[in-house]
Amino acid sequence: MERKRLTYTIEEATILLERYCVYQDRCHAEVEQKLREMHIIQEGQEKIILHLLENNFLNEERFAKSFVRGKYGQKAWGRVKIKAALKLKGISERNIASGFKEIDEDVYLYNLKNLANKKYNLITESNSYQKRQKLYLFLAQKGYEQDMINDVINPYFLD
Incomplete structure (x- = not known):
């Protein structure tokens, strides 16, 4: 059984986080949590998040739209529950409003x-x-x- 690595270089962590964000849309909070789990120092976290933002791997508006589509389309959640879940993830009101435009x-x-x-x-x-x-x-x-x-x-x- 393979054990999880305890240390990563900034380059290795960046590649792993790129894959993490490509697999499905992620919000800042999820990426920050992943970086903490990887034990990346604060300066490294900031550098990686900046890289992800600049290269459009991390986009909160896109995340909000995707989240809303999934929750109302597949789980049949209402706006109140979706908004609460997005707020828990630290999504801004502007991005929540943008996500709600996805609702038919x-x-x-x-x-x-x-x-x-x-x-x-x-x-x-x-x-x-x-x-x-x-x-x-x-x-x-x-x-x-x-x-x-x-x-x-x-x-x-x-x-």
Whole structure:
């Protein structure tokens, strides 16, 4: 079994980080974490990050767009959850707004309605109020906005 190396030259670390960024879009925080794991000194970290930025291996706007496309398209997350996740990664408001431009409103609403329909059919609760509450909380946990959730689930409970 091969053991992880404990030291890297700046050139070796730069090549490894280039590959790391090419594999999938990364944000600054992920790259900085990787550099810390590699035990690269602060001056070396700055030099490598500058190289990655100058050669477009590291681009936060591109990362935000890619992240938004993946989370709303494949995981059916709502804007609230996506924005919180991007903020945790240290992405700026400007880049978050740029990423949100990737959201197709029709697909977004379809995702919400589809999730609501599936969950509604799975909830076995007989009390209408509790069933509505469970459905609402599920959709809120997925990150959808309150007003959109209410618009989508109200027709289910028009008794």
